Amino acid sequence: MIEENLKQKIHDKFVAAKKNGHLKVTHAESKKLKDPQTTTQYWVTFAPSLALKPDANKNSDSKAEDPFTNPDKELVVTEDLNGDGEYKLLLNKFPVVPEHSLLVTSEFKDQRSALTPSDLMTAYNVLCSLQGDKDDDVTCERYLVFYNCGPHSGSSQDHKHLQIMQMPEKFIPFQDVLCNGKDHFLPTFNAEPLQDDKVSFAHFVLPLPESSDQVDEDLLAMCYVSLMQRALTFFQDWTNESPELTKSYNVLLTKKWICVVPRSHAKSGPPLMLNINSTGYCGMILVKDREKLENLTEDPHLVDKSLLQCGFPNTAGQKPTEYHY
Structure with a gap:
């Protein structure tokens, strides 16, 4: 069982690590x-200093060093999150x-x-x-796992990890709008996962029960598997056209919904x-140079185009047999 004061532990560890120079914001x-x-709303973050940071995917030594096996102790929130020895929680450096x-x-x-x-x-x-039970008010603190x-x-590290991040205040990802007023369900042939037909890229979303008491391992696993069944068909469909395409996808989880997005590229084109x-697939975009920021400010629809370049075409309104292999 996860300890109740986890939020305070993360905060205290972050403050200390920042003060002592063990992490750099x-x-x-x-x-x-x-x-x-x-x-669609986008939250665009401009961080020019990241342009100077080495790309882990291009670093030939990145596979040799696993930063999660023996992490900096100052970044370890807990060595045993569940009390079962399966997970630890670290701060991003x-x-x-x-x-x-x-x-x-x-x-x-x-x-x-x-x-x-x-x-x-x-x-x-x-x-x-x-987050507690405060997940209906956009002014409250909301969190995203991805x-x-x-x-x-x-992805830039080979060691399995999920990431947890606070969402921007008053920011409404399109999945919130998509799930608004909809009860939890599991997909069937006649009830496909939700997709927003206004955006160009494929994504599969299911609303979760409002009460956390109704959420357990079985429910989350069934949601995940049903969404993955839809996402993985894209790699079957595209095998002949792009035989080198490796299965890649993003999973996004909030207390309100779970979303899976099949991916074709890590980087968008021109x-x-x-x-x-x-x-990026809930609208949070990171840019490292001012010219791109200006381009986005002038034409926000470039985000949607970039997300399609890195994903697959939207299949909203299609039956499984129309887009499945």
């Missing part, structure tokens, strides 16, 4: 934009968002592996511990050339 400026074509945390498997497991029921339940319990799986997902991970 990236200076950033953020602004809210709205896509006039899709009405170079956060853009304060108190950005990492849910890491204690033993090495591959980042390309599927999430387990225990992974999902632990992540959900962390959300409950951090998992970048596979080489095209935006004009933005953005590195995009899970957070």
Whole structure:
């Protein structure tokens, strides 16, 4: 069972690590934009100093060193999150968002592996511990758990980890709008997962029960598997066209919903050339140079185009047989 004071422990550890120089918060400026074509909100963060940071995917030594096996003790919130020896919780060493945390498997497991029921339940319990029952008011503190799986997902470390981050205040991801007023359900042939037909990229969303008492491992696992069944069909469909395409996807989890996004590329094409991970697919975009920021400010719909370049076309309104292999 996750301890009730987890939020305070993260805060205290973050303050101490920042003060002692064990982590460095990236200076950033953020602004809210709205896509006039899709009405989607975007939270665009400008962090020019990240342009100087080495790309872990391009670092030939990145696979040799696992930062999660023997992490800096000053960044360890807890060595045993559940009391079962399965997970530890660490602070991100170079956060853009304060108190950005990492849910890491204690033993090495591959980042390309599927999430387990225990992974999902632990992540959900962390959300409950951090957020409590205050998940209806956009002014309250809300948290996002995300998992970048596979080489095209935006992942930079091979050791399996989920990430936990506070969402911007008063920011409404399109999944919130999509799930508004909808009860929890599991997909059937006649009831597909939710997709927003206004955005161009494929994504699969299920609302979760309002009460955390109704959420357990089985429910989360069934949600995840049903969404993955839809997402993985894209890699079957595209096999002939792109035989080199490796299965990659993003998982996003809040107390309100779970979302899976199949991925085709980690980086978008011109004009933005953005590195995009899970957070991009709920509208949170990170840019490192001012020209791209200006381009986005002038034309917010470029975000939607970039997300499609890194994903697959939206299948909203189609039956499974129309887009499944």
